[in-house]
Amino acid sequence: MTAANGLQSASRQSVLLGIVAASAKTPELDLPAGSGKGKRVVILGAGIAGLVAAWELSQAGWDCVVLEASGRVGGRNLTVRGGDILQEGALRQKVCFDQDDYLYANLGPARIPHHHRALLGYCKAFDIALEVFTNDNRAALFHNSQGFAGKPVRARHVMTDVRGYVSELLAKAVDRGALDQELTDEDKERILKMLKEFGGLKAERLAYEGSNRAGYQGRDNAGVAGGGEPEAPLDFRELLTSDFWNYKLHFSHFLNQSPTLFQPIGGMDAIPRAFEKRIGHLVRLDCHVQQLRRTNTGVRIVCRNTQGTTEIVEGNFVICTIPTPVLKDIPNDFSSKTRNAIQSIEFNESLKIAFQARRRFWEEDQAIYGGISWTDQDITQIWYPANGYHQEKGVVIGAYIWDREPGLRYARMTGTERLKQALAEGEYLHPGYAAEMECGVSRAWGNVPLQKGAWARKTEEAAAVLREPDGPFYFAGSQITALTAWQEGAVLSAHAALNRIHARSVAD
C-alpha cells in the first residue's frame, strides 16, 4: 500500500484489527498431564530449548532425560561473574570482576523484548524478577570515523536533526506542489502542520533551524532561567554521508528492539537456573553425544563423558538442540535431506567483550544511563550497564560484534590482544576510556568447540526442513526458527517439537 493509495481508500479502515487479536498470545503448548505414559524422550542439549522441553515433558508426566556436553546448563545463555573460568578452545580466561551482585556480564543473550511472551511466561511462572533493559538511550553516542571530525555525537542530536531535515524537505516539496497528484489542498495543510510537529520545525517558513529536542549547547537542560541556544544542527550532508542512518537511526523501531525490553535482575542466567532448580535431576552434564541412531522402537544415543566412559541412552523420540555446526560432525542416522539442511545452516562469528570500570564515567561525566553507543570501528557497540546505577563500578560491554570480517579479526586474536584493541577503539568514543577499565573478558562464540558460533544466519529453507521431524528425530533451538539468536525462538521451537511429538504419540 502506498501513501497515495492509502489516502484514496477509506476501506482501509476495515483492515484495522482489534487490539485483542493483535495481542493474542503465542500458540500455547498443548501437552496434557499424563499424556506421555510409557514414552521416553531423549533431549540433546541443556540450553533454553532443551530445558523447556524437559520441564514441559516432566510436568506432563513423560519420561525424559537431557544429555548436555558441557558442565553447565544454559547453553549460550551465559552470565559471567568474578572468579568464573571461561574456556574458549585453548583460551582460558578467569573473570576478574569484583564479587558484587551487580557486576556481571551477559555474554550471550542480554535482552528480552516485551512481546516475547513464551519466554516471559516462564519468567512469570518461575518468579524471575525483571528490570527494564534500556536499549534506546538518546544520550548515547553515534560515532563514525569519517564524519563530524571523527568525534562522537549524541543520539538525540542525530535523531532530532534527521527528522528536522526530512520534515523540512518534505514540507518544501509539498509547498511547491510536487505531490499534488497524491494530495488534496486539505491534505497538504494537514501534512504541513504535522511536519512542523514531527520535525520540530519552528519557523513559519518551514525551515529546520535546530531544536531543543537535541539538547542545549554546553549544558544538559534548560536550567533555571531557561532556554539558551539549542545544539546547532549537524550538517545535513555529513549526516547523509555518515553511516548513522544505516540501522542505528531506526534501531528502536525494529520489532525486537523496541521498548519495553527486560533483563532478569542479577543476570540472564536466572532463567536456566530457574529451570535447573526444578529439573536439574533430569540433566546429565559432561555427556558428549557420539552417535544418533534409529532403532526399531525409537532411538539410541551414544554418549561419552569427559572421563571417556560410554553410555547408551534409548528412548522413543529425540529432541535435538545441538547447534548445527557441531551436529553436522556427529555420526547419525538422519535422512540425507536432514543432513543437507544441517550442513547448510551456518552460525555467525559474534563476539562480546566485557570490561569492569573502576568508575561509572559514562554516568558521572556524560549522563549516559544504560543504552548503546555505536561506532563504525570493529567493536561496533558499547553497552552501558542497565543496572547498578550510581554504584561505584560497572561492567560495560566494550564490544558486541556480529559482522563477519570484524568478528573473525577479533576471534583470531589472543584474549589480551582483544582487550587491548577494544580499549583502543573505545577511546574514540570516550577519551580516557582505557585508563578507566580495570580488566576485561571476551567470548568469541565461534571458537567455543561445543557451540561453533553465536547464532544461525538466516537460512529459512533449511530451517523449514528441520522443523519437520526425521523419523524419531525432532529438532529444536532458535536455529530452526525465524527468531534465530533469540531465546524466544528456542522456547517456541521446543513447544512446537513437543506439540508434534504429542500429536504423533496420540496417533500411534
Next chain:
Amino acid sequence: MTAANGLQSASRQSVLLGIVAASAKTPELDLPAGSGKGKRVVILGAGIAGLVAAWELSQAGWDCVVLEASGRVGGRNLTVRGGDILQEGALRQKVCFDQDDYLYANLGPARIPHHHRALLGYCKAFDIALEVFTNDNRAALFHNSQGFAGKPVRARHVMTDVRGYVSELLAKAVDRGALDQELTDEDKERILKMLKEFGGLKAERLAYEGSNRAGYQGRDNAGVAGGGEPEAPLDFRELLTSDFWNYKLHFSHFLNQSPTLFQPIGGMDAIPRAFEKRIGHLVRLDCHVQQLRRTNTGVRIVCRNTQGTTEIVEGNFVICTIPTPVLKDIPNDFSSKTRNAIQSIEFNESLKIAFQARRRFWEEDQAIYGGISWTDQDITQIWYPANGYHQEKGVVIGAYIWDREPGLRYARMTGTERLKQALAEGEYLHPGYAAEMECGVSRAWGNVPLQKGAWARKTEEAAAVLREPDGPFYFAGSQITALTAWQEGAVLSAHAALNRIHARSVAD
C-alpha cells in the same frame, strides 16, 4: 539553519561541540563550609526546594529553619499507599490499595530524566535506589474517538506508518526533482537510500507497503516459522486527521521525556524522605505563614500552627518556596514589582487518578509493560506501572490531565464521580477496564488549599523578576524556573538562591 544551507556549508562542522562540554554538569552550588557563621535563613515550605536549601545550608554550617504549613515534607512530591488519608479541601479520601511495597501511586512528579543531574546527584549522594521509568512503550495505545472507528491502535503501528508515509512522499518528491535546487545528484541518491531505511520502505519503487516494525497481524512476533503478514498500514488520511501527530508521536523526542528516565524504587517520596532523615529536625510542620515582614536586620515571619498558636521566627534572609497562588494572599512587605510578579504566575489544574487493578490485564492480555497510552478523552493518558512486573495486582494512573477545561471538569466532581468517569473513559482503550479495577483515588491539585495548582504555567517574565531577591526575600521553587513542574527546577532554584545569599553575605 535550513537543510539547504546545511548542505552548502561545510563550516557547520565547527559548531560541533565536544561531548565533554555538552555534558557539563549543572552549575555547581558553591556554599563553602563555615560560610554562614552567625547568619540565619528562614525557609518557607518543605517541598523539594526548601529541603534542598535546608540541607545545603546546614551542611555549610548556616543556621536555618524550615516552616511547613502541612503535616509532612515533600510538597507536591506525593506518594500514596494503602491506608493513607488524602485531604483535598473538603474531600477526604482513604487510599484503598493493598499493603504491598509495589502498590503505590506518585500523584505528583513521577519521572526523572537522565539529564536532571542536580536531582540525580542527591539520589546518588543519599543512596536512593532507582529503576527505569518507561515513558515510551511502543506496545501502548493511541486512541482518538474520531479516527480508526474509535478503536485504539498500537503506538508502534502509528509511529511506523507515519515514518513510512513521510519517507515515501519525500522519496517521490526527490525522485521527481522537486528539490533539485537544494540537492545534488549525489545527495539525492543518498537521501533515497536513507529514506528506505528510515521509513522501512521495502520496494524499489519507493512505496511504503507496511513493515513488520509495526508488528504482525494477529500475533506479537515472527514466531517459529517467521513472517506472516505485517500489520496492514493505517490509512494515511486518518493518521493526518487524527490528533496522533500532535504531541504524542514525538513525545519521547522532547528533551525532558526522552530515554533514559528513572523513578525511585518504592515511590518518588524516597527523595523527600531521604532529606527528612538528615534534616527533619530543622523542619517545623503545621506552621502556616501569616505574614512576611522586613526588619532592620532581615526578616520576621509570623506563623500560626493548627492549634492557633502564633510564633515569630526571625532571620537574616528568607527563602520563600510557597506556591504563588497561595503566596499572593499572605500579607507581606514585598515590593510592588514582586507582588505583581507573584500575582501573575498562575498554576494549572492538573489532576491524577490512580486505580488498583485486581489483575495486570495490560501485561497479561496485551504485553504492555509500563509506558503511557493516549486518548483524546478527558483522562488524556493511562500510565501502566513501571514496577511490580508480573505481580498479581498493579496501580495504574487512570487519568493524568493537565489541560484547563478537562482539568476543571474533573476538579469539580466528587471523588466518586471522578473515579466513575475515568473508568468509563478507560473502557474505550481497554474493554472490561472498569471491572478490573478494585478501587481508586484522585488528586486535583488545584483544590488543595496549600497548593492551589500543580505547577506554574509558563510566565517567564514574572519568573525572571522572582529570580532576583527583593531585599531579604529570596524566592525558589520550580515556579520561578524554566523547568516548571520538574523537581530539577526546584533543586536548581534553591541552588541559585543559596549562591546569591552566600555572595551577598560575603559582600556585607
